[in-house]
Amino acid sequence: MKAYILKVKKTDLNGKKVWAVKTTDDISDNTTNLTYYIDPETRKIMKQDIDMNEKKMYLETITQNHQTDNQTFN
Numbered sequence: 066m067k068a069y070i071l072k073v074k075k076t077d078l079n080g081k082k083v084w085a086v087k088t089t090d091d092i093s094d095n096t097t098n099l100t101y102y103i104d105p106e107t108r109k110i111m112k113q114d115i116d117m118n119e120k121k122m123y124l125e126t127i128t129q130n131h132q133t134d135n136q137t138f139n
Contacts (some may be wrong), residue, residue: 066091073096078102078111095115 072087084103089095102112113124 068096075103081111083111 067088068088070086070088072085074085075082076085077083081104084105085100086103087098087100090100096118098116100114100116101110102114103109104111109126111126115122115124
């Protein structure tokens, strides 16, 4: 299996400068694109976008004590 880097650019994610790295691979026959948003200071993946033709999905890092809809996750 081979993975390919299609594009790398610096962008903003929630007000923070991150690297956006767009990739694909042989497993998907180069039809699925994954974009990783990487914090250049910590080198952690902050978000991941997955584009599978008509289907789209994203994964996002949630920090501790993140509050949403009156719930707190610890």
